[in-house]
Amino acid sequence: MKEITELNLPEDIKYSDSHEWAKVDAEIITIGIDDYAQDQLGEVVFVELPEVGAALSKGDQFGTVESVKAVSEIYTPVSGEVVEVNANLPDAPELVNNSPYDEGWIIKIKADDPSLLASELNDLKDKAAYIAMLKG
Amino acid sequence: MEDQNSCRGGFENCLNAQQTAASGLIFKEPFLWEKSRDGRCAMSIPMQDVEHSPLDPELVGDAPNLPQLSELDVVRHYTRLSQWNFGVDSGMYPLGSCTMKYNPKTNEVQASRLGFAGAHPLLDEDLCQGALELIYNLEQYLAEITGMDAVTLQPAAGAHGELAGMLTIHAYHAKQGHQRTKIIIPDTAHGTNPASATLCGYQSVNIHSGDNGILTPEAVAAVMDEETAGIMITNPNTLGLFEENIKEIAQIVHAKGGLVYGDGANLNAIMGIVKPGELGIDVIHLNLHKTFTTPHGGGGPGSGPIAVVKALEPFLPVPRVEKIPCSPNPNQSSKERGNNLNNDKNSYKYTLVYDRPDSMGRLLTFHGHFGILVRAYSYILSMGAKGLTDVSKLAVLNANYIKELLKQDFYLPYDRPCMHECVFTDKFQSDNGVTTLDMAKRIMDYGFHPPTVYFPLVVHGAIMIEPTETESKQTIDQFIHAFKSVAQEAKENPEILKSAPHLPKLSRLDEVSAARKPVLRG
Numbered sequence: 001m002k003e004i005t006e007l008n009l010p011e012d013i014k015y016s017d018s019h020e021w022a023k024v025d026a027e028i029i030t031i032g033i034d035d036y037a038q039d040q041l042g043e044v045v046f047v048e049l050p051e052v053g054a055a056l057s058k059g060d061q062f063g064t065v066e067s068v069k070a071v072s073e074i075y076t077p078v079s080g081e082v083v084e085v086n087a088n089l090p091d092a093p094e095l096v097n098n099s100p101y102d103e104g105w106i107i108k109i110k111a112d113d114p115s116l117l118a119s120e121l122n123d124l125k126d127k128a129a130y131i132a133m134l135k136g
Numbered sequence: 137m138e139d140q141n142s143c144r145g146g147f148e149n150c151l152n153a154q155q156t157a158a159s160g161l162i163f164k165e166p167f168l169w170e171k172s173r174d175g176r177c178a179m180s181i182p183m184q185d186v187e188h189s190p191l192d193p194e195l196v197g198d199a200p201n202l203p204q205l206s207e208l209d210v211v212r213h214y215t216r217l218s219q220w221n222f223g224v225d226s227g228m229y230p231l232g233s234c235t236m237k238y239n240p241k242t243n244e245v246q247a248s249r250l251g252f253a254g255a256h257p258l259l260d261e262d263l264c265q266g267a268l269e270l271i272y273n274l275e276q277y278l279a280e281i282t283g284m285d286a287v288t289l290q291p292a293a294g295a296h297g298e299l300a301g302m303l304t305i306h307a308y309h310a311k312q313g314h315q316r317t318k319i320i321i322p323d324t325a326h327g328t329n330p331a332s333a334t335l336c337g338y339q340s341v342n343i344h345s346g347d348n349g350i351l352t353p354e355a356v357a358a359v360m361d362e363e364t365a366g367i368m369i370t371n372p373n374t375l376g377l378f379e380e381n382i383k384e385i386a387q388i389v390h391a392k393g394g395l396v397y398g399d400g401a402n403l404n405a406i407m408g409i410v411k412p413g414e415l416g417i418d419v420i421h422l423n424l425h426k427t428f429t430t431p432h433g434g435g436g437p438g439s440g441p442i443a444v445v446k447a448l449e450p451f452l453p454v455p456r457v458e459k460i461p462c463s464p465n466p467n468q469s470s471k472e473r474g475n476n477l478n479n480d481k482n483s484y485k486y487t488l489v490y491d492r493p494d495s496m497g498r499l500l501t502f503h504g505h506f507g508i509l510v511r512a513y514s515y516i517l518s519m520g521a522k523g524l525t526d527v528s529k530l531a532v533l534n535a536n537y538i539k540e541l542l543k544q545d546f547y548l549p550y551d552r553p554c555m556h557e558c559v560f561t562d563k564f565q566s567d568n569g570v571t572t573l574d575m576a577k578r579i580m581d582y583g584f585h586p587p588t589v590y591f592p593l594v595v596h597g598a599i600m601i602e603p604t605e606t607e608s609k610q611t612i613d614q615f616i617h618a619f620k621s622v623a624q625e626a627k628e629n630p631e632i633l634k635s636a637p638h639l640p641k642l643s644r645l646d647e648v649s650a651a652r653k654p655v656l657r658g
Binding site for chain 2: 066
């Protein structure tokens with residue numbers, strides 16, 4: 001297990017209390033699980049993905065991540081429609097461990113309501129607030 | 137004795153004198169197909185004593201590819217495989233949340249009696265009165281133990297019992313004229329609970345237990361509404377703690393028209409002490425293969441009866457077994473009839489009743505896992521009421537004994553009296569890079585089955601130990617000593633843990649590759 005100081009937590013993304021991250025690029029938001037979550041879960045052996053086109057509201061479960069230790073639900077930190085899922089994960093779930101923010105992303109969501117998106121993003125934590133939460 | 141100081145992994149001192157396990161001669165064993173030789177056979181087909189009658193050629197295909205083996209080939213094959221195995225007959229199996237207790241051999245004797253073992257499941261009820269009486273009486277005993285009004289023995293195992301319980305709740309709300317959409321499930325419930333609720337179309341609403349591991353009435357009140365079918369609550373919960381607010385929680389749920397489902401997998405802690413029916417629980421499942429000493433985990437099918445309050449009885453699966461007065465036999469004299477009034481066997485009979493219009497229908501073929509029911513009945517009659525109460529007292533005492541003696545060596549997240557199991561974590565060991573998994577693997581080298589690990593999920597790195605009442609103080613002391621030795625090794629020689637186990641036939645398996653790239657055919 002990593003110490004909190006050893007965690008890789010980029011500055012340019014937002015974090016949820018349930019350890020997902022969200023990265024905004026115009027109206028497309030990329031979502032995955034963060035370094036803390038992948039480290040806690042241990043080696044990921046399976047990722048269950050949603051259907052492209054699924055409509056999600058903030059807080060909805062959109063899949064599961066399974067490691068040799070546990071099965072964990074993953075929840076979307078923002079509302080919108082699933083426009084893409086990471087097609088590499090079925091064959092290479094270890095990407096979630098090895099590259100949680102880059103090759104191990106899980107879904108991309110298109111937000112259709114900019115003001116809702118802004119308020120939802122505002123509810124998420126930046127790096128400093130997230131670290132403060134982890135420290136309890 | 138020199139070789140006791142080294143072991144196959146090349147680690148010095150990985151065996152010590154107090155360890156219950158030693159290395160021994162274990163055989164490799166090929167697949168049966170690899171042992172097969174053309175023409176070898178272990179049986180002779182009886183002489184044909186009826187006229188030869190060829191089958192329609194269209195119905196005849198190639199013979200199945202069965203291995204050809206002698207009787208000794210087969211006996212050695214399965215004997216060798218059994219020697220690779222670990223069961224409660226070979227050592228302590230402290231798997232938390234599973235109640236891996238000893239299965240008394242008298243249960244097997246009773247279940248193999250010809251009248252039970254040889255009975256055809258479609259026998260006319262007049263010809264299987266004994267079997268029906270056993271079903272009826274076992275239902276009565278389980279109703280008494282749980283403080284409920286009616287029991288069905290049909291469900292095939294625990295998760296099936298959960299499903300039966302949720303179907304009962306679903307049928308109840310349908311009958312009330314308003315089906316509900318949600319069910320409350322605390323984070324200390326059993327992992328199968330959400331699955332059972334989902335199969336009934338209910339959406340799970342997860343709530344958190346309080347800081348002391350106990351569910352608060354406030355958390356339930358915050359989410360309970362008239363669209364919520366009820367709550368699924370495990371008591372004692374999966375932290376091995378008694379949900380002491382259960383009565384208040386039941387009142388909150390009942391006030392909004394909901395029902396309380398009790399997961400009775402942990403009944404072993406409270407039998408004879410607390411009746412779930414008196415806590416406000418409306419339907420509860422029991423695991424005969426946990427609490428009532430029928431084989432558990434590959435040793436045979438399970439059995440997951442449910443017990444319900446009176447209002448839910450109409451929804452139970454059919455057929456029900458009922459005890460009805462016999463109509464007088466016209467060939468008997470009135471004097472004989474008078475004598476028989478005192479003779480239960482002749483004045484009552486047991487009958488199968490299908491006419492229950494609100495029933496959920498049949499859940500399993502025939503009468504459930506009948507052979508398992510015989511074993512549980514045998515256990516209940518062997519123990520008696522006082523014996524069953526002592527079971528729970530000793531199960532709780534043993535768990536608390538382990539908790540107190542190991543809490544210096546392992547972090548105890550909820551330091552309070554536990555029920556029949558206790559939960560530690562790897563917090564004290566993680567500084568040395570040693571995890572719960574490493575310690576669980578290492579304990580095998582000491583001759584014990586590992587405890588449950590990484591469950592319940594609310595505890596990081598959980599190590600969940602349930603000794604059960606059937607282990608002696610000597611065995612439990614050996615187990616405590618073994619776990620203390622592992623804690624010592626974690627400080628002094630973490631490498632020996634990271635590569636453990638060393639003594640079993642196979643050492644550390646690559647579980648990650650097995651899960652990521654399973655080879656599903658030979």
